[in-house]
Amino acid sequence: MKGAEIFVQCLLQENVEVIFGHPGGVVLSIYDCLYDAPIRHILMRHEQAAAHAADGYARASGKVGVCIGTSGPGATNLVTGIATAQMDSIPIVVFTGNVPTHLIGSDAFQEADIVGITRPCTKHSYLVRRVEDLARTIKEAFYVAATGRPGPVLVDMPKDVLLAETEFDYPKTVNLRGYHPPSEGDWAQVEKAAQLLMEAKRPVIYAGGGVISSGGSAELVETAELLQAPVTTTLLGMGCFPSAHRLSLGMLGMHGTWYANTSMSHADVILAVGVRFDDRVTGRLAAFCPNAKFIHIDIDPSEINKNVQVHVPIIGDAKTVLRQLNQLLVEQCAKTTEEWQAERRAWHAQIDQWKEQYPLCYDDSDEVIKPQRLMEELSNVTDSAAIIATDVGQHQMWAAQYYRFTQPRTWLSSGGLGTMGFGFPAAIGAQMAYPDRQVVAIVGDGGFQMTMQELATAAEHRLPVKVIIMNNAFLGMVRQWQEIFFERRYSAVDLSLSPDFAKLAEAFGIVGMTVTKPAALASALREAMDLPGPVLVDVRVAQEENVYPMIPPGGAIHEMIVGEYKSPKVVHMS
Amino acid sequence: MSQTISLLVENKFGVLARIAGLFSARGYNIDSLSVAQTEDPTLSHITLVTDLEPKAFQQLLKLLDKLVDVVSVADLSNGHSVARELALLKVKADQAQRVEILKEAELFRARVIHAGIDAYIFEVTGDTGKIEAFIRLFQKYEIQEVARTGAVAMARDSRQGHAI
Numbered sequence: 142m143k144g145a146e147i148f149v150q151c152l153l154q155e156n157v158e159v160i161f162g163h164p165g166g167v168v169l170s171i172y173d174c175l176y177d178a179p180i181r182h183i184l185m186r187h188e189q190a191a192a193h194a195a196d197g198y199a200r201a202s203g204k205v206g207v208c209i210g211t212s213g214p215g216a217t218n219l220v221t222g223i224a225t226a227q228m229d230s231i232p233i234v235v236f237t238g239n240v241p242t243h244l245i246g247s248d249a250f251q252e253a254d255i256v257g258i259t260r261p262c263t264k265h266s267y268l269v270r271r272v273e274d275l276a277r278t279i280k281e282a283f284y285v286a287a288t289g290r291p292g293p294v295l296v297d298m299p300k301d302v303l304l305a306e307t308e309f310d311y312p313k314t315v316n317l318r319g320y321h322p323p324s325e326g327d328w329a330q331v332e333k334a335a336q337l338l339m340e341a342k343r344p345v346i347y348a349g350g351g352v353i354s355s356g357g358s359a360e361l362v363e364t365a366e367l368l369q370a371p372v373t374t375t376l377l378g379m380g381c382f383p384s385a386h387r388l389s390l391g392m393l394g395m396h397g398t399w400y401a402n403t404s405m406s407h408a409d410v411i412l413a414v415g416v417r418f419d420d421r422v423t424g425r426l427a428a429f430c431p432n433a434k435f436i437h438i439d440i441d442p443s444e445i446n447k448n449v450q451v452h453v454p455i456i457g458d459a460k461t462v463l464r465q466l467n468q469l470l471v472e473q474c475a476k477t478t479e480e481w482q483a484e485r486r487a488w489h490a491q492i493d494q495w496k497e498q499y500p501l502c503y504d505d506s507d508e509v510i511k512p513q514r515l516m517e518e519l520s521n522v523t524d525s526a527a528i529i530a531t532d533v534g535q536h537q538m539w540a541a542q543y544y545r546f547t548q549p550r551t552w553l554s555s556g557g558l559g560t561m562g563f564g565f566p567a568a569i570g571a572q573m574a575y576p577d578r579q580v581v582a583i584v585g586d587g588g589f590q591m592t593m594q595e596l597a598t599a600a601e602h603r604l605p606v607k608v609i610i611m612n613n614a615f616l617g618m619v620r621q622w623q624e625i626f627f628e629r630r631y632s633a634v635d636l637s638l639s640p641d642f643a644k645l646a647e648a649f650g651i652v653g654m655t656v657t658k659p660a661a662l663a664s665a666l667r668e669a670m671d672l673p674g675p676v677l678v679d680v681r682v683a684q685e686e687n688v689y690p691m692i693p694p695g696g697a698i699h700e701m702i703v704g705e706y707k708s709p710k711v712v713h714m715s
Numbered sequence: 716m717s718q719t720i721s722l723l724v725e726n727k728f729g730v731l732a733r734i735a736g737l738f739s740a741r742g743y744n745i746d747s748l749s750v751a752q753t754e755d756p757t758l759s760h761i762t763l764v765t766d767l768e769p770k771a772f773q774q775l776l777k778l779l780d781k782l783v784d785v786v787s788v789a790d791l792s793n794g795h796s797v798a799r800e801l802a803l804l805k806v807k808a809d810q811a812q813r814v815e816i817l818k819e820a821e822l823f824r825a826r827v828i829h830a831g832i833d834a835y836i837f838e839v840t841g842d843t844g845k846i847e848a849f850i851r852l853f854q855k856y857e858i859q860e861v862a863r864t865g866a867v868a869m870a871r872d873s874r875q876g877h878a879i
Binding site: 256257260261264265266268285317318319320441442443445446447 | 724725728729732733736740773774777778780781782783784785786787
């Protein structure tokens, strides 16, 4: 069997249904095999979008996303998508073509050392030099991408390897001496954690993307309810705990809720699950949760004590460890004293007071569409059940604050790398995973212009994905920072000469709408959701609205700027 | 304080680049590095010497251990290990000085591995201090060239180091 056929057979063995890619010279043999194969190939208009689509597919479905590019520029265009997946621990397998082995290193046409270029932003990578190694390598790539702390794995395949022939033999098992993903946590440590949590007077659970990737949301809800502990999630943890739950504090960190950050600051024990104490969460580290002892559950030992000194480290899969913990807590919580219950009630009362003091709120308007209102309306129109993909910036933060997430894997956003242009292609990937679910890309007018060529992809496949542009004619978050920290010197953030996005959509054969008035917003969104196929809605929002609350750069989490409101519209998350 | 790390890795291309990349990406220097195949041809042994803040060093050990091609990591900075390096030293040796040079080399158990008309090449092994002392001593003669390896190191105790 030829290498290219082996490639396709391996993908079938891995139950790959869809791959996102762009053909080119050295991968022609693969594309020839794909012509007849029972695998859907989605022709993206740019390789960066192919990687983001594979990533969105993986985030939404929990399966491994697959993308492919040709050698040289095809491969280098994938890099932003690979780095995005790496920062957020998303399992994707990235295939690239390369020039024939005898030309590698000769600066041949469309040659790039893509293994070298991506080494710092992949979990692992391979250059396959012999066709005999191809099947085993692909088996390993899928295994490494999906197990342990997930991440992107790159497989670079020279042209002659794809043309060479060998017996096809897909290995059943993987044998990697240096790779041992942990699963169960050390019981002694779990016992210590349970004891610390039971003794806590002001516990907070700080949950992140690891809960979602391990599928541990139900376990997390159980832990929170057993302990009567409030839960705050990171940006990537959105959806792992229902936002309407009485114990929900919403998001924490730079643009998290004031009460989530304040609760963290006053906590005596923090259970950190599947999080990495990112600087956008901790603010100034020296002043982060000064009163707390930390229990940290993480599958990656190198995350333990990286930023914050932890009292009880537990290395293991978040879902498995939460199960272990719950097993102990069920017994212990069954015999809690009235005093224990009273302490918890006091803690909840304190938090309720904080929620009233500085709730999530904004000044609504009947004249101009407030971005926060847009998110609330979208949440209403979609019954808070859509899969939401975003770019990075103001719209991302407002979506995180005001869309009411109820389920895991419904929030697809570039957290770690903060990649503009991620949202729309990620939404395409998610829609491929779930053709029947409502998928919405919320993008800014800035980020959308980085990957808007994918309107062609959405149009070609009649994907029912909806694109909502939160159009403030600015690079909004940069403008906000210039306003607050650079005396309103708006350098290079003016996007008022952007295209007419609705007309642009029409040029691609997609329904385009423009909404300018608050009164028209709900019906326009509903119409967009009801229409079959892709729809783009260009929503002109208040231009100089700021995202609050906010931890200023270098600030501590208790030093939030909460914003000033004339007649605040308070948003209750339930 | 300098630290010594011993790594057992897959004997494949690109593994060293991954390891070196962990250092270079953080702006850390590798003071010395020695790599060779082990008795098992699918495995290589790396001895790496660096000088990092304790916290950065501990983090780096974890990151090294995370690499898929790194089979085992041993921290040999605790003193319970032995380390050796090798130096070749070419020194100018006129007829008048030849006997004296050989006598001094003998003090270090350095061996002559090449005797030319006007120069010797010595081979000397030992820990870093000994090699440096040897070079310092020979500076009074005319040193023409020095080539040094990085350290190779091993835990003393059979239960420490790499259990394969």
